[in-house]
Amino acid sequence: MHATYVIWSKHMTKFFRNAEEALGLAIQSVLWVVLFGVGMRGIVTQVSGGDYLAFILPGIIALSALAGAVGGGMMLLDERLRGITKEYLVSPIPRLSILLGNAASTTTKALLQALLMLLIGVLMGVRLAGNPLGWLAALLLVGLFALGFSGIALAVAAVSRSIMGYHGMIFLFNLPLLFASNALYPLSVLPTWMRTLVLFNPTTYLIDAVRALAFGAEPTLGLFSSTAVILLFAILGIWLALTAFRRSIRR
Amino acid sequence: MATAAIETHGLVKRYGEVTAVAGVDLTIAPHNIYALLGPNGAGKTTTISMLTTLVPPTAGSAQVAGYDITSQARQVRRRIGVTFQDIVLDPDLTGRQVLDIHGKLYRMNRQERKTRITRLVELVQLEEAIDRRVKTYSGGMKRRLELARGLLTDPQILFLDEPTQGLDPQNRIGIWNYIRELNRERGMTLLLTTHYMEEAEVLAHAVGIIDHGKMVAEGKPASLVSALGADVIRVHGHGDQQHFLHTLGTLPFVEQVQIDEHDNLVQVFVDNGNRRLVEVVQAASGNGFRVEDIAVAQPNLGDVFLRHTGRTFRD
Numbered sequence: 001m002h003a004t005y006v007i008w009s010k011h012m013t014k015f016f017r018n019a020e021e022a023l024g025l026a027i028q029s030v031l032w033v034v035l036f037g038v039g040m041r042g043i044v045t046q047v048s049g050g051d052y053l054a055f056i057l058p059g060i061i062a063l064s065a066l067a068g069a070v071g072g073g074m075m076l077l078d079e080r081l082r083g084i085t086k087e088y089l090v091s092p093i094p095r096l097s098i099l100l101g102n103a104a105s106t107t108t109k110a111l112l113q114a115l116l117m118l119l120i121g122v123l124m125g126v127r128l129a130g131n132p133l134g135w136l137a138a139l140l141l142v143g144l145f146a147l148g149f150s151g152i153a154l155a156v157a158a159v160s161r162s163i164m165g166y167h168g169m170i171f172l173f174n175l176p177l178l179f180a181s182n183a184l185y186p187l188s189v190l191p192t193w194m195r196t197l198v199l200f201n202p203t204t205y206l207i208d209a210v211r212a213l214a215f216g217a218e219p220t221l222g223l224f225s226s227t228a229v230i231l232l233f234a235i236l237g238i239w240l241a242l243t244a245f246r247r248s249i250r251r
Numbered sequence: 252m253a254t255a256a257i258e259t260h261g262l263v264k265r266y267g268e269v270t271a272v273a274g275v276d277l278t279i280a281p282h283n284i285y286a287l288l289g290p291n292g293a294g295k296t297t298t299i300s301m302l303t304t305l306v307p308p309t310a311g312s313a314q315v316a317g318y319d320i321t322s323q324a325r326q327v328r329r330r331i332g333v334t335f336q337d338i339v340l341d342p343d344l345t346g347r348q349v350l351d352i353h354g355k356l357y358r359m360n361r362q363e364r365k366t367r368i369t370r371l372v373e374l375v376q377l378e379e380a381i382d383r384r385v386k387t388y389s390g391g392m393k394r395r396l397e398l399a400r401g402l403l404t405d406p407q408i409l410f411l412d413e414p415t416q417g418l419d420p421q422n423r424i425g426i427w428n429y430i431r432e433l434n435r436e437r438g439m440t441l442l443l444t445t446h447y448m449e450e451a452e453v454l455a456h457a458v459g460i461i462d463h464g465k466m467v468a469e470g471k472p473a474s475l476v477s478a479l480g481a482d483v484i485r486v487h488g489h490g491d492q493q494h495f496l497h498t499l500g501t502l503p504f505v506e507q508v509q510i511d512e513h514d515n516l517v518q519v520f521v522d523n524g525n526r527r528l529v530e531v532v533q534a535a536s537g538n539g540f541r542v543e544d545i546a547v548a549q550p551n552l553g554d555v556f557l558r559h560t561g562r563t564f565r566d
Contacts (some may be wrong), residue, residue, distance in 0.1 A: 013344070089304070
């Protein structure tokens with residue numbers, strides 16, 4: 001636990017020290033909301049009876065959580081490629097704490113991104129649902145989702161041989177997770193084949209739940225099943241990371 | 252206390268088809284400086300990786316500070332300090348942060364960290380740079396910072412993999428001085444690998460020469476050298492080398508002959524260099540071997556290395 005904390009705090013120090021990374025991620029998020037959101041708001045004024053910016057904000061939050069997770073995975077990859085992992089491996093700390101420290105910092109970054117997006121969305125005039133408990137529940141789900149995707153990012157980072165390879169593999173996940181989901185369009189307008197595809201994507205469940213909990217939309221998938229899917233996704237992500245990480249240190 | 256600081260029995264590491272270490276037996280007495288020498292790819296770094304618990308051995312066993320490297324890895328890790336062959340530092344952290352985080356990993360408390368860091372920074376002369384980011388450091392400064400990190404937790408045994416690689420002579424001598432001081436004043440056991448013969452000669456109480464994953468010679472530098480013969484006659488030249496070598500082999504006072512094809516150099520180990528010089532020249536000229544340069548010298552560790560690995564040290 002102690003070592004996990006030390007590694008987490010080290011990564012956060014590095015994150016805030018490295019101004020470009022922190023700023024780059026933030027700007028990326030802002031651009032999504034401001035440019036894409038506002039632009040689309042102009043042509044799509046009504047989606048299922050609500051504001052379009054409010055409609056796509058959960059999707060953008062999910063996407064920025066992904067971006068945060070990708071950045072967190074980079075940190076593990078960078079430390080691995082530089083050999084810094086060796087410093088941890090010869091010190092008297094549990095091997096698992098190396099992964100947990102990474103997962104914690106990656107999830108933190110993803111959550112920070114998500115929070116920032118939410119804040120900007122609110123500043124842009126998106127109205128939140130009345131119940132603060134709902135916001136909290138939505139954040140919790142975003143956290144779980146971030147954990148799941150952090151797991152995937154860390155698993156890829158644990159086996160990648162180069163930064164290029166890492167980004168290539170991550171890219172495979174990133175855009176499909178956004179486009180093959182209900183982030184930009186409601187489920188009801190999709191053709192059946194795409195609907196089926198979209199229902200295999202955990203992002204869909206997160207977005208649906210966040211829309212319901214934080215922005216007061218009517219849930220289309222059921223809050224309980226959405227929560228279950230996201231929880232499962234988080235567990236799967238961590239399991240993947242654990243497996244890949246174990247393999248990478250046993251050499 | 253007769254327990255060795257490091258003891259290995261038939262240590263083997265295989266990566267698939269490749270055998271990196273093929274059964275190394277090694278004993279390092281406490282409070283000694285031991286230098287592991289060998290050509291590139293001989294298995295030095297792999298040996299260190301096993302002893303520092305980075306990689307598990309394929310076969311054999313080893314005790315470090317009295318603890319088994321596989322079943323008691325945690326105990327071993329608590330008692331060792333390591334600097335790796337490649338520089339392993341976070342460029343975005345300051346030197347002080349690097350040291351502080353390292354201390355936290357070993358559960359040193361704030362006060363301990365503070366006093367140790369102040370003292371070590373003074374030792375490695377990084378006072379002015381310690382609050383700057385590591386990416387602004389020169390190679391020598393990075394090495395010194397790593398040395399300070401390896402020492403931060405006051406280890407019983409310090410592993411240094413190529414501690415002075417790529418450093419200029421001034422920095423190298425500086426690091427030698429720290430190493431000697433640590434050993435003399437704190438009685439710290441050191442295991443280092445090196446590419447530099449002088450480094451081993453200057454520092455080590457004992458050396459081991461490793462080649463193709465096996466220990467080919469081990470002992471005190473002086474006794475390894477004296478086993479070669481009293482003097483060495485170095486002959487540079489061109490011509491019928493084979494015949495020259497054959498003739499040398501028949502001379503009773505010649506103890507050993509080594510050839511360095513690369514430099515057209517023949518080294519003749521003899522009982523007395525000055526007295527045998529003329530006879531060696533005669534053996535050469537009478538056999539169609541033209542001598543370009545000849546010198547009498549005392550053999551050094553480099554000659555020991557060449558003798559056991561068939562390679563000159565710089566290869």
